[in-house]
Amino acid sequence: MRFFSLPDYQLIMLNWFHRLGAPRSFYEISGRLLPVLWVLSGLSILTGVIWSLGFVPEDYQQGNSVRIMYIHVPAAIVAQSGYAMMAVAGAVFLIWRIKIADVALQCAAPIGASITFLALVTGAIWGKPTWGTWWVWDARLTSTLVLLFLYLGIIALRSAMENRESAGRATAMLALVGVVNLPIIKYSVDWWFTLHQPSSFSLGEKPAMPAEMWIPLLVMVLGYYLFFFTLWATRMRVEILNREFRTDWVQRLVVGS
Amino acid sequence: MKFGPMKPQRRNRLLLVLFVVLAAASAVGLALSALNENMNLFYSPGQITAGEAPTGVVIRAGGMVVAGSVLRATESLRVDFVISDLQGADVNVSFTGILPDLFREGQGVIARGILGRDGNFVAEEVLAKHDETYMPPELVDVLPDSHNDPETFKGGTRQ
Numbered sequence: 578m579r580f581f582s583l584p585d586y587q588l589i590m591l592n593w594f595h596r597l598g599a600p601r602s603f604y605e606i607s608g609r610l611l612p613v614l615w616v617l618s619g620l621s622i623l624t625g626v627i628w629s630l631g632f633v634p635e636d637y638q639q640g641n642s643v644r645i646m647y648i649h650v651p652a653a654i655v656a657q658s659g660y661a662m663m664a665v666a667g668a669v670f671l672i673w674r675i676k677i678a679d680v681a682l683q684c685a686a687p688i689g690a691s692i693t694f695l696a697l698v699t700g701a702i703w704g705k706p707t708w709g710t711w712w713v714w715d716a717r718l719t720s721t722l723v724l725l726f727l728y729l730g731i732i733a734l735r736s737a738m739e740n741r742e743s744a745g746r747a748t749a750m751l752a753l754v755g756v757v758n759l760p761i762i763k764y765s766v767d768w769w770f771t772l773h774q775p776s777s778f779s780l781g782e783k784p785a786m787p788a789e790m791w792i793p794l795l796v797m798v799l800g801y802y803l804f805f806f807t808l809w810a811t812r813m814r815v816e817i818l819n820r821e822f823r824t825d826w827v828q829r830l831v832v833g834s
Numbered sequence: 835m836k837f838g839p840m841k842p843q844r845r846n847r848l849l850l851v852l853f854v855v856l857a858a859a860s861a862v863g864l865a866l867s868a869l870n871e872n873m874n875l876f877y878s879p880g881q882i883t884a885g886e887a888p889t890g891v892v893i894r895a896g897g898m899v900v901a902g903s904v905l906r907a908t909e910s911l912r913v914d915f916v917i918s919d920l921q922g923a924d925v926n927v928s929f930t931g932i933l934p935d936l937f938r939e940g941q942g943v944i945a946r947g948i949l950g951r952d953g954n955f956v957a958e959e960v961l962a963k964h965d966e967t968y969m970p971p972e973l974v975d976v977l978p979d980s981h982n983d984p985e986t987f988k989g990g991t992r993q
Contacts, residue, residue, distance in 0.1 A: 633971030636850035638936055644967055672847045709934030709961045715875040753851060754858040761866070770874040770896060772944055777966040 588621035600817045607810045618803030625797035648814040650803035652696035658691040667749030679745040690728035716765035717773035727755040879923040896944040929957040936962035
Protein backbone atom coordinates (compact mmCIF):
# COMPACT_ATOMS: atom_id res chain seq x y z
CA MET A 578 0.00 0.00 0.00
CA ARG A 579 2.58 2.53 -1.07
CA PHE A 580 -0.10 5.04 -2.07
CA PHE A 581 -0.68 5.94 1.55
CA SER A 582 2.75 7.47 1.71
CA LEU A 583 1.90 9.98 -1.01
CA PRO A 584 0.61 13.43 -0.09
CA ASP A 585 -3.01 14.10 -0.93
CA TYR A 586 -2.45 16.38 -3.88
CA GLN A 587 -0.28 13.77 -5.58
CA LEU A 588 -2.95 11.16 -5.10
CA ILE A 589 -5.51 13.49 -6.58
CA MET A 590 -3.28 14.32 -9.55
CA LEU A 591 -2.49 10.67 -10.12
CA ASN A 592 -6.13 9.78 -9.96
CA TRP A 593 -6.94 12.56 -12.41
CA PHE A 594 -4.33 11.47 -14.96
CA HIS A 595 -5.36 7.89 -14.57
CA ARG A 596 -8.97 8.73 -15.25
CA LEU A 597 -8.21 11.02 -18.20
CA GLY A 598 -6.00 8.30 -19.63
CA ALA A 599 -8.88 5.86 -19.87
CA PRO A 600 -10.91 6.42 -23.05
CA ARG A 601 -14.24 6.11 -21.27
CA SER A 602 -13.40 8.63 -18.54
CA PHE A 603 -11.99 11.02 -21.10
CA TYR A 604 -15.22 10.74 -23.04
CA GLU A 605 -17.32 11.48 -19.97
CA ILE A 606 -15.18 14.29 -18.54
CA SER A 607 -14.72 16.02 -21.90
CA GLY A 608 -18.46 15.71 -22.52
CA ARG A 609 -19.07 17.82 -19.45
CA LEU A 610 -16.33 20.34 -20.28
CA LEU A 611 -17.06 20.80 -23.97
CA PRO A 612 -20.14 23.07 -23.74
CA VAL A 613 -18.14 25.43 -21.52
CA LEU A 614 -15.19 25.31 -23.95
CA TRP A 615 -17.42 26.06 -26.95
CA VAL A 616 -18.99 29.06 -25.21
CA LEU A 617 -15.67 30.43 -23.95
CA SER A 618 -13.87 30.06 -27.28
CA GLY A 619 -16.81 31.54 -29.18
CA LEU A 620 -17.05 34.50 -26.81
CA SER A 621 -13.34 35.30 -26.82
CA ILE A 622 -12.99 35.03 -30.59
CA LEU A 623 -16.11 37.14 -31.15
CA THR A 624 -14.90 39.77 -28.66
CA GLY A 625 -11.42 39.73 -30.16
CA VAL A 626 -12.63 40.04 -33.75
CA ILE A 627 -15.04 42.90 -33.06
CA TRP A 628 -12.45 44.67 -30.92
CA SER A 629 -9.53 44.27 -33.31
CA LEU A 630 -11.37 44.87 -36.57
CA GLY A 631 -13.59 47.66 -35.33
CA PHE A 632 -11.95 49.53 -32.51
CA VAL A 633 -8.18 49.05 -32.50
CA PRO A 634 -6.40 52.16 -33.84
CA GLU A 635 -4.69 52.09 -37.20
CA ASP A 636 -0.94 51.63 -37.33
CA TYR A 637 1.17 54.72 -38.02
CA GLN A 638 2.85 52.98 -40.98
CA GLN A 639 0.49 50.29 -42.20
CA GLY A 640 -2.88 51.87 -41.64
CA ASN A 641 -5.70 49.35 -41.58
CA SER A 642 -3.67 46.38 -42.84
CA VAL A 643 -2.29 45.99 -39.32
CA ARG A 644 -5.63 44.39 -38.42
CA ILE A 645 -4.59 41.25 -40.30
CA MET A 646 -2.16 40.74 -37.43
CA TYR A 647 -5.06 39.81 -35.14
CA ILE A 648 -5.91 36.83 -37.33
CA HIS A 649 -2.36 35.96 -38.39
CA VAL A 650 -0.31 36.08 -35.18
CA PRO A 651 -2.61 33.88 -33.02
CA ALA A 652 -2.80 31.36 -35.87
CA ALA A 653 0.98 31.20 -36.07
CA ILE A 654 1.32 30.85 -32.28
CA VAL A 655 -1.25 28.06 -31.99
CA ALA A 656 0.14 26.29 -35.07
CA GLN A 657 3.50 25.98 -33.30
CA SER A 658 2.38 25.19 -29.77
CA GLY A 659 -0.22 22.78 -31.19
CA TYR A 660 2.65 20.93 -32.79
CA ALA A 661 4.57 20.88 -29.50
CA MET A 662 1.54 19.44 -27.67
CA MET A 663 1.05 16.86 -30.40
CA ALA A 664 4.70 15.81 -30.12
CA VAL A 665 4.40 15.46 -26.34
CA ALA A 666 1.42 13.16 -26.93
CA GLY A 667 3.63 11.20 -29.33
CA ALA A 668 6.38 10.84 -26.72
CA VAL A 669 3.87 9.70 -24.08
CA PHE A 670 2.53 7.11 -26.50
CA LEU A 671 6.00 5.85 -27.41
CA ILE A 672 7.14 5.48 -23.80
CA TRP A 673 4.03 4.43 -21.89
CA ARG A 674 1.87 3.10 -24.76
CA ILE A 675 -1.14 5.00 -23.46
CA LYS A 676 -3.80 4.65 -26.14
CA ILE A 677 -5.39 8.02 -25.54
CA ALA A 678 -2.06 9.73 -26.36
CA ASP A 679 -2.19 8.15 -29.80
CA VAL A 680 -5.77 9.35 -30.21
CA ALA A 681 -4.62 12.85 -29.19
CA LEU A 682 -1.77 12.84 -31.72
CA GLN A 683 -3.96 11.63 -34.54
CA CYS A 684 -6.69 14.17 -33.81
CA ALA A 685 -4.38 17.18 -33.41
CA ALA A 686 -2.74 16.85 -36.84
CA PRO A 687 -5.62 18.00 -39.09
CA ILE A 688 -6.46 20.93 -36.78
CA GLY A 689 -2.80 21.95 -36.65
CA ALA A 690 -2.50 21.68 -40.42
CA SER A 691 -5.57 23.91 -40.92
CA ILE A 692 -4.29 26.54 -38.50
CA THR A 693 -0.82 26.52 -40.08
CA PHE A 694 -2.49 26.96 -43.47
CA LEU A 695 -4.46 29.89 -42.06
CA ALA A 696 -1.25 31.45 -40.73
CA LEU A 697 0.44 31.09 -44.13
CA VAL A 698 -2.52 32.48 -46.08
CA THR A 699 -3.11 35.45 -43.78
CA GLY A 700 0.65 36.06 -43.79
CA ALA A 701 0.61 36.22 -47.59
CA ILE A 702 -2.40 38.55 -47.57
CA TRP A 703 -0.63 40.77 -45.04
CA GLY A 704 2.67 40.62 -46.91
CA LYS A 705 1.26 41.92 -50.19
CA PRO A 706 0.24 45.40 -48.98
CA THR A 707 3.05 45.83 -46.44
CA TRP A 708 6.13 44.20 -47.94
CA GLY A 709 5.01 44.29 -51.57
CA THR A 710 5.04 40.52 -52.12
CA TRP A 711 2.86 37.53 -51.32
CA TRP A 712 5.70 35.18 -50.63
CA VAL A 713 9.44 35.19 -50.26
CA TRP A 714 11.70 32.24 -49.46
CA ASP A 715 13.07 33.63 -46.25
CA ALA A 716 13.82 31.52 -43.19
CA ARG A 717 10.65 32.33 -41.23
CA LEU A 718 8.23 31.71 -44.08
CA THR A 719 10.01 28.60 -45.30
CA SER A 720 10.22 27.00 -41.86
CA THR A 721 6.50 27.65 -41.34
CA LEU A 722 5.80 25.95 -44.67
CA VAL A 723 7.87 23.00 -43.39
CA LEU A 724 5.59 22.95 -40.32
CA LEU A 725 2.57 22.57 -42.63
CA PHE A 726 4.31 19.71 -44.47
CA LEU A 727 5.10 18.00 -41.15
CA TYR A 728 1.43 18.11 -40.15
CA LEU A 729 0.41 16.83 -43.61
CA GLY A 730 3.10 14.13 -43.44
CA ILE A 731 1.72 12.89 -40.14
CA ILE A 732 -1.81 12.72 -41.59
CA ALA A 733 -0.53 10.92 -44.70
CA LEU A 734 1.64 8.47 -42.77
CA ARG A 735 -1.27 7.61 -40.52
CA SER A 736 -3.64 6.90 -43.36
CA ALA A 737 -1.00 4.94 -45.32
CA MET A 738 -0.53 2.34 -42.59
CA GLU A 739 -3.05 -0.40 -41.94
CA ASN A 740 -1.92 -1.51 -38.51
CA ARG A 741 -2.98 0.99 -35.87
CA GLU A 742 -0.23 0.13 -33.40
CA SER A 743 2.64 0.53 -35.86
CA ALA A 744 1.00 3.58 -37.45
CA GLY A 745 0.84 5.12 -33.98
CA ARG A 746 4.53 4.49 -33.36
CA ALA A 747 5.59 5.76 -36.79
CA THR A 748 3.58 8.99 -36.58
CA ALA A 749 4.77 9.60 -33.01
CA MET A 750 8.37 9.24 -34.20
CA LEU A 751 7.79 11.64 -37.12
CA ALA A 752 6.14 14.14 -34.76
CA LEU A 753 9.15 13.97 -32.44
CA VAL A 754 11.69 14.45 -35.22
CA GLY A 755 9.70 17.46 -36.44
CA VAL A 756 10.09 19.18 -33.07
CA VAL A 757 13.48 20.36 -34.38
CA ASN A 758 11.59 22.75 -36.64
CA LEU A 759 9.97 24.66 -33.75
CA PRO A 760 13.05 26.51 -32.46
CA ILE A 761 14.01 27.15 -36.09
CA ILE A 762 10.70 28.92 -36.70
CA LYS A 763 10.96 30.85 -33.46
CA TYR A 764 14.55 32.04 -33.83
CA SER A 765 14.67 32.30 -37.64
CA VAL A 766 14.10 36.05 -37.45
CA ASP A 767 17.02 36.43 -35.00
CA TRP A 768 19.52 34.03 -36.54
CA TRP A 769 19.27 35.15 -40.15
CA PHE A 770 18.41 38.18 -42.24
CA THR A 771 14.75 37.74 -43.09
CA LEU A 772 12.03 39.88 -44.57
CA HIS A 773 9.78 38.94 -41.67
CA GLN A 774 9.87 41.32 -38.73
CA PRO A 775 11.13 40.03 -35.35
CA SER A 776 8.72 39.17 -32.57
CA SER A 777 6.87 42.07 -30.95
CA PHE A 778 6.70 40.19 -27.67
CA SER A 779 9.42 38.64 -25.58
CA LEU A 780 9.52 37.58 -21.97
CA GLY A 781 10.58 40.30 -19.59
CA GLU A 782 10.37 43.05 -22.18
CA LYS A 783 7.79 45.68 -22.92
CA PRO A 784 5.66 44.73 -25.96
CA ALA A 785 6.56 46.75 -29.05
CA MET A 786 3.04 48.14 -29.25
CA PRO A 787 0.74 50.03 -26.89
CA ALA A 788 -1.76 48.23 -24.64
CA GLU A 789 -4.74 49.27 -26.78
CA MET A 790 -3.19 47.15 -29.56
CA TRP A 791 -1.82 44.15 -27.68
CA ILE A 792 -4.69 43.45 -25.27
CA PRO A 793 -7.11 42.57 -28.12
CA LEU A 794 -4.29 40.46 -29.61
CA LEU A 795 -4.04 38.59 -26.31
CA VAL A 796 -7.82 38.02 -26.38
CA MET A 797 -7.50 36.57 -29.87
CA VAL A 798 -4.62 34.30 -28.85
CA LEU A 799 -6.69 33.03 -25.93
CA GLY A 800 -9.66 32.49 -28.23
CA TYR A 801 -7.56 30.54 -30.75
CA TYR A 802 -6.17 28.34 -27.97
CA LEU A 803 -9.63 27.63 -26.58
CA PHE A 804 -10.94 26.89 -30.06
CA PHE A 805 -8.01 24.56 -30.70
CA PHE A 806 -8.71 22.63 -27.47
CA THR A 807 -12.45 22.53 -28.23
CA LEU A 808 -11.93 21.05 -31.67
CA TRP A 809 -9.24 18.71 -30.38
CA ALA A 810 -11.46 17.26 -27.64
CA THR A 811 -14.40 16.96 -30.04
CA ARG A 812 -12.34 15.04 -32.59
CA MET A 813 -10.89 12.84 -29.86
CA ARG A 814 -14.35 11.90 -28.63
CA VAL A 815 -15.39 10.80 -32.11
CA GLU A 816 -12.17 8.82 -32.53
CA ILE A 817 -12.66 7.14 -29.14
CA LEU A 818 -16.15 6.03 -30.14
CA ASN A 819 -14.70 4.72 -33.41
CA ARG A 820 -11.99 2.71 -31.71
CA GLU A 821 -14.05 1.42 -28.81
CA PHE A 822 -17.22 0.59 -30.67
CA ARG A 823 -17.06 -3.04 -29.55
CA THR A 824 -17.02 -2.21 -25.84
CA ASP A 825 -20.08 -2.35 -23.64
CA TRP A 826 -20.09 1.27 -22.65
CA VAL A 827 -20.08 2.54 -26.24
CA GLN A 828 -22.81 0.12 -27.27
CA ARG A 829 -24.92 1.15 -24.31
CA LEU A 830 -24.27 4.81 -25.19
CA VAL A 831 -25.37 4.30 -28.79
CA VAL A 832 -28.38 2.14 -28.09
CA GLY A 833 -29.38 4.23 -25.11
CA SER A 834 -29.82 2.70 -21.71
CA MET B 835 0.32 3.32 -12.21
CA LYS B 836 3.33 2.91 -9.92
CA PHE B 837 5.83 5.36 -8.59
CA GLY B 838 9.46 4.50 -8.01
CA PRO B 839 12.03 3.41 -10.59
CA MET B 840 10.83 3.14 -14.18
CA LYS B 841 10.42 -0.26 -15.73
CA PRO B 842 13.51 -1.06 -17.83
CA GLN B 843 11.39 -1.34 -20.97
CA ARG B 844 9.88 2.11 -20.51
CA ARG B 845 13.25 3.55 -19.59
CA ASN B 846 14.67 2.18 -22.83
CA ARG B 847 11.82 3.71 -24.81
CA LEU B 848 12.37 7.04 -23.06
CA LEU B 849 16.05 6.88 -23.96
CA LEU B 850 15.14 6.04 -27.55
CA VAL B 851 12.80 9.03 -27.74
CA LEU B 852 15.48 11.34 -26.32
CA PHE B 853 18.04 9.89 -28.72
CA VAL B 854 15.78 10.43 -31.75
CA VAL B 855 15.11 14.05 -30.78
CA LEU B 856 18.77 14.77 -30.06
CA ALA B 857 19.96 13.05 -33.24
CA ALA B 858 17.47 14.98 -35.36
CA ALA B 859 18.39 18.24 -33.62
CA SER B 860 22.12 17.77 -34.11
CA ALA B 861 21.72 16.70 -37.75
CA VAL B 862 19.59 19.74 -38.54
CA GLY B 863 21.85 21.97 -36.44
CA LEU B 864 24.93 20.87 -38.40
CA ALA B 865 23.14 21.30 -41.73
CA LEU B 866 21.97 24.79 -40.77
CA SER B 867 25.37 25.92 -39.57
CA ALA B 868 26.88 24.67 -42.85
CA LEU B 869 24.22 26.58 -44.78
CA ASN B 870 24.40 29.61 -42.52
CA GLU B 871 25.46 32.07 -45.21
CA ASN B 872 22.82 30.87 -47.68
CA MET B 873 20.05 31.01 -45.12
CA ASN B 874 20.16 34.79 -45.18
CA LEU B 875 17.59 36.35 -47.44
CA PHE B 876 19.75 39.37 -48.17
CA TYR B 877 23.19 40.94 -47.98
CA SER B 878 23.66 43.84 -45.61
CA PRO B 879 25.27 47.10 -46.80
CA GLY B 880 28.28 46.18 -44.66
CA GLN B 881 28.75 42.90 -46.52
CA ILE B 882 28.35 44.64 -49.89
CA THR B 883 30.90 47.37 -49.22
CA ALA B 884 33.28 44.76 -47.81
CA GLY B 885 33.08 42.91 -51.14
CA GLU B 886 31.38 39.82 -49.73
CA ALA B 887 28.44 40.02 -52.12
CA PRO B 888 28.88 38.66 -55.67
CA THR B 889 28.59 41.10 -58.58
CA GLY B 890 26.77 40.47 -61.84
CA VAL B 891 24.27 37.94 -60.46
CA VAL B 892 20.86 38.50 -58.92
CA ILE B 893 21.10 38.95 -55.15
CA ARG B 894 19.11 40.74 -52.48
CA ALA B 895 20.39 43.73 -50.58
CA GLY B 896 18.74 45.05 -47.44
CA GLY B 897 19.16 48.22 -45.44
CA MET B 898 17.60 51.37 -44.10
CA VAL B 899 16.66 54.00 -46.67
CA VAL B 900 18.81 56.99 -45.73
CA ALA B 901 16.69 60.03 -44.94
CA GLY B 902 16.94 62.65 -47.68
CA SER B 903 18.55 60.28 -50.17
CA VAL B 904 15.48 59.46 -52.27
CA LEU B 905 15.59 61.09 -55.71
CA ARG B 906 12.63 60.60 -58.04
CA ALA B 907 13.10 61.18 -61.77
CA THR B 908 10.65 63.65 -63.29
CA GLU B 909 10.27 61.91 -66.67
CA SER B 910 10.14 58.25 -65.59
CA LEU B 911 9.44 55.95 -62.67
CA ARG B 912 13.12 55.77 -61.81
CA VAL B 913 13.99 56.23 -58.16
CA ASP B 914 17.46 56.49 -56.70
CA PHE B 915 18.17 56.08 -53.03
CA VAL B 916 20.86 55.03 -50.59
CA ILE B 917 20.52 52.10 -48.22
CA SER B 918 22.61 51.99 -45.10
CA ASP B 919 23.20 49.80 -42.05
CA LEU B 920 23.49 53.05 -40.04
CA GLN B 921 26.98 51.85 -39.11
CA GLY B 922 28.75 53.69 -41.92
CA ALA B 923 28.22 51.34 -44.85
CA ASP B 924 26.10 52.81 -47.67
CA VAL B 925 25.01 51.37 -51.03
CA ASN B 926 23.46 53.33 -53.89
CA VAL B 927 20.33 51.72 -55.30
CA SER B 928 18.42 52.59 -58.44
CA PHE B 929 15.00 51.20 -59.25
CA THR B 930 12.45 51.75 -61.99
CA GLY B 931 8.92 50.82 -61.05
CA ILE B 932 6.31 51.16 -58.38
CA LEU B 933 7.49 51.12 -54.78
CA PRO B 934 5.50 49.38 -52.04
CA ASP B 935 3.27 51.51 -49.82
CA LEU B 936 5.54 51.15 -46.84
CA PHE B 937 8.61 52.42 -48.69
CA ARG B 938 9.78 55.50 -46.84
CA GLU B 939 12.93 57.21 -45.76
CA GLY B 940 14.19 55.80 -42.51
CA GLN B 941 12.45 52.43 -43.03
CA GLY B 942 14.00 49.13 -44.02
CA VAL B 943 13.85 47.79 -47.57
CA ILE B 944 15.04 44.66 -49.33
CA ALA B 945 15.96 45.11 -53.00
CA ARG B 946 16.39 42.23 -55.44
CA GLY B 947 18.70 43.01 -58.29
CA ILE B 948 22.26 43.06 -59.55
CA LEU B 949 25.27 44.63 -57.89
CA GLY B 950 27.43 46.33 -60.50
CA ARG B 951 31.22 46.38 -60.40
CA ASP B 952 31.02 50.07 -59.59
CA GLY B 953 29.25 49.19 -56.34
CA ASN B 954 25.87 50.53 -57.45
CA PHE B 955 22.89 48.26 -57.04
CA VAL B 956 20.31 48.07 -59.83
CA ALA B 957 17.08 46.73 -58.34
CA GLU B 958 14.37 44.84 -60.21
CA GLU B 959 12.11 44.65 -57.19
CA VAL B 960 11.95 46.55 -53.93
CA LEU B 961 10.23 45.11 -50.85
CA ALA B 962 9.53 47.02 -47.67
CA LYS B 963 10.80 45.41 -44.48
CA HIS B 964 8.90 46.76 -41.54
CA ASP B 965 9.84 46.31 -37.91
CA GLU B 966 8.02 44.78 -34.97
CA THR B 967 6.80 48.13 -33.62
CA TYR B 968 3.16 49.04 -34.02
CA MET B 969 1.47 52.19 -32.77
CA PRO B 970 -1.40 54.54 -33.53
CA PRO B 971 -0.44 57.59 -35.64
CA GLU B 972 -1.13 60.04 -32.82
CA LEU B 973 1.47 58.33 -30.64
CA VAL B 974 4.29 58.78 -33.12
CA ASP B 975 4.92 62.41 -32.17
CA VAL B 976 4.89 61.61 -28.48
CA LEU B 977 7.20 58.61 -28.39
CA PRO B 978 10.93 58.77 -28.99
CA ASP B 979 12.11 57.57 -32.40
CA SER B 980 12.12 53.86 -31.66
CA HIS B 981 11.39 52.30 -35.03
CA ASN B 982 14.77 52.79 -36.68
CA ASP B 983 16.54 49.83 -35.21
CA PRO B 984 20.05 49.68 -36.70
CA GLU B 985 20.47 46.16 -35.26
CA THR B 986 18.36 44.82 -38.13
CA PHE B 987 20.93 45.49 -40.79
CA LYS B 988 24.19 45.06 -38.95
CA GLY B 989 26.71 42.65 -40.44
CA GLY B 990 26.69 39.06 -39.29
CA THR B 991 23.87 37.32 -37.54
CA ARG B 992 21.82 38.95 -34.85
CA GLN B 993 21.94 37.28 -31.50
